[in-house]
Amino acid sequence: MSTEKKPVKALLYSAERPNGEQTKRFETFLSSRYGEGTAFEWISDENLSDGFRLEVGDDVYDWSREGRLKQLSDVLSGIESRDGTKIISMMRDAVGAFTPKAVPEEVGTVLTVGDGVATVKGLSKCEYGEILIFDGGVRGMVQSIEKSELGCMLFDDDGAVGAGSKVYRTKMSAGVPVGEGFIGRVTDALGVPIDGKGEIVSSDHRPIESPAPPIAARQPVNKPLKTGLLAIDAMFPIGRGQRELIIGDRQTGKTAIAVDAILNQKGQNVVCIYVAIGQKASSVRRLVKVLEDAGAMEYTSVILAAASDPAPMQYIAPYVGCTLAEYFMKQGRDVLIVYDDLSKHAVAYRSLSLVLGRSPGREAFPGDVFYLHSRLLERSAHLSAAKGGGSMTALPIVETLSGNVSAYIPTNIISITDGQIFLDTSLFRSGQRPAVNVGLSVSRVGGDAMTPCLKGAAGSLRLELAQYREMKVFTQFSNYIDEEIQKNLRFGEVLMSILKQEQYRPYAEWEQVVILVAAISHCLDSAPQERFEELLRSLCAGFKSERPDVVERIMSGEKLSEEDKKAIEDHAKAVSYA
Numbered sequence: 192m193s194t195e196k197k198p199v200k201a202l203l204y205s206a207e208r209p210n211g212e213q214t215k216r217f218e219t220f221l222s223s224r225y226g227e228g229t230a231f232e233w234i235s236d237e238n239l240s241d242g243f244r245l246e247v248g249d250d251v252y253d254w255s256r257e258g259r260l261k262q263l264s265d266v267l268s269g270i271e272s273r274d275g276t277k278i279i280s281m282m283r284d285a286v287g288a289f290t291p292k293a294v295p296e297e298v299g300t301v302l303t304v305g306d307g308v309a310t311v312k313g314l315s316k317c318e319y320g321e322i323l324i325f326d327g328g329v330r331g332m333v334q335s336i337e338k339s340e341l342g343c344m345l346f347d348d349d350g351a352v353g354a355g356s357k358v359y360r361t362k363m364s365a366g367v368p369v370g371e372g373f374i375g376r377v378t379d380a381l382g383v384p385i386d387g388k389g390e391i392v393s394s395d396h397r398p399i400e401s402p403a404p405p406i407a408a409r410q411p412v413n414k415p416l417k418t419g420l421l422a423i424d425a426m427f428p429i430g431r432g433q434r435e436l437i438i439g440d441r442q443t444g445k446t447a448i449a450v451d452a453i454l455n456q457k458g459q460n461v462v463c464i465y466v467a468i469g470q471k472a473s474s475v476r477r478l479v480k481v482l483e484d485a486g487a488m489e490y491t492s493v494i495l496a497a498a499s500d501p502a503p504m505q506y507i508a509p510y511v512g513c514t515l516a517e518y519f520m521k522q523g524r525d526v527l528i529v530y531d532d533l534s535k536h537a538v539a540y541r542s543l544s545l546v547l548g549r550s551p552g553r554e555a556f557p558g559d560v561f562y563l564h565s566r567l568l569e570r571s572a573h574l575s576a577a578k579g580g581g582s583m584t585a586l587p588i589v590e591t592l593s594g595n596v597s598a599y600i601p602t603n604i605i606s607i608t609d610g611q612i613f614l615d616t617s618l619f620r621s622g623q624r625p626a627v628n629v630g631l632s633v634s635r636v637g638g639d640a641m642t643p644c645l646k647g648a649a650g651s652l653r654l655e656l657a658q659y660r661e662m663k664v665f666t667q668f669s670n671y672i673d674e675e676i677q678k679n680l681r682f683g684e685v686l687m688s689i690l691k692q693e694q695y696r697p698y699a700e701w702e703q704v705v706i707l708v709a710a711i712s713h714c715l716d717s718a719p720q721e722r723f724e725e726l727l728r729s730l731c732a733g734f735k736s737e738r739p740d741v742v743e744r745i746m747s748g749e750k751l752s753e754e755d756k757k758a759i760e761d762h763a764k765a766v767s768y769a
Contacts, residue, residue: 419697432573659683
């Protein structure tokens with residue numbers, strides 16, 4: 192079989208027609224690179240008075256002044272040195288040794304632009320996920336590779352790109368700067384600061400897409416990450432390295448749970464990352480103010496892809512947040528990351544996919560939308576000791592419509608995560624905050640992520656609440672309720688009341704233990720409902736003052752002894768609830 196190169200046609204642009212000797216040199220070069228018989232056509236270009244440009248298919252040999260300067264710029268950009276004093280001498284050596292070479296540069300042409308997506312002709316060697324540079328410095332990432340064209344989403348204003356614009360390969364995958372400097376800052380989806388506090392000095396540059404840690408590099412999820420919310424820590428505990436979904440209808444307190452979890456990490460040596468996807472910038476500004484007032488921005492980074500940002504920015508934001516979290520996790524640190532929310536992330540991806548011409552499936556989402564979130568959430572892990580022992584705990588948020596958890600995106604993410612906190616609209620409207628539906632919520636890590644002390648205090652809480660729900664349904668249409676059932680209903684109401692909690696006021700673990708023991712032992716049955724939370728705070732403050740030794744043992748995580756349990760009960764019985 193013949194291996195001869197197929198001749199191609201070349202175009203030579205220059206201000207003057209090449210003479211005989213120059214023509215011969217061009218033909219020799221083309222024959223050696225592209226096969227015998229390769230001819231070129233000369234095209235006059237007055238702008239190339241100081242050189243020429245040779246185009247052979249997708250390959251471009253730019254021997255103009257700008258092209259040679261670009262080669263020099265590429266050489267200088269490749270210089271890396273940890274010792275800043277050496278950089279000048281290294282640059283001087285690089286300039287002295289620089290010789291322009293006949294290096295082909297792949298150049299494509301924009302066919303169409305719209306809705307943050309550009310279709311590009313040429314660049315046949317381009318790879319999926321590669322970053323491209325358009326005329327004017329606009330950046331884009333390859334998202335679709337067809338037989339004759341590419342689909343590329345744009346990260347900058349697409350108004351600077353038009354049909355006929357040139358596109359250049361970078362041969363680099365998408366990446367973002369990471370480092371300690373991002374803690375306490377608010378950035379956009381590309382890591383650019385938007386809080387007006389100046390530039391961020393990065394420590395490293397990492398690709399936004401990376402494989403999830405393999406099984407051998409993980410260890411069991413058994414260390415608790417406390418949210419400070421009694422309804423979650425006592426019944427649906429979250430472990431470091433877990434992925435726990437927060438799901439519910441609009442305005443049912445999903446973000447409030449995530450923010451309370453961030454506030455509760457103060458002093459716990461946990462780095463927190465909040466990724467806002469498709470949120471109002473004003474809402475995120477208020478959230479940042481809450482974090483600043485509580486001192487939580489000292490260990491928190493906020494990444495914002497606002498509702499007004501183009502779909503590509505909303506699409507890439509969670510991957511950027513995950514990349515920053517991985518940087519800290521691989522340093523052996525614990526990280527909590529919140530994705531708020533993945534419903535809007537899926538919608539942004541659907542918008543991109545429809546513009547790119549991908550076949551829509553269920554609910555108009557493309558078939559690979561499951562992979563969109565699985566490759567993101569699988570990167571959360573508790574790494575083995577050999578890998579540093581760091582962890583990344585994910586709290587993805589998903590919005591439902593009318594409580595429909597069987598919709599496409601909710602079911603996808605439920606199947607990926609290790610449990611879900613379901614927030615019920617009817618509970619929220621009745622004043623139950625947080626509005627956690629105990630029947631539909633679950634943590635698949637369960638008691639493994641609870642301290643022995645809290646596990647002993649929680650005891651039969653879920654069972655008692657389940658019996659209360661059944662009894663309430665059974666008796667709601669009854670005309671007569673006997674005294675024993677009334678007593679049980681009252682006890683159930685007390686249990687529901689201890690789960691009510693003021694926003695941005697997380698409980699310490701010892702407070703949770705004191706409240707649980709007092710409630711389950713029926714010591715709070717006479718407390719008035721209208722002042723319940725105030726009385727609970729008073730109960731805890733009084734117990735800490737009288738029995739600091741018990742509080743200290745609880746905080747150590749030891750198993751709750753019968754003596755300590757009795758001390759809590761005696762104190763609760765002695766408190767006046769009149």
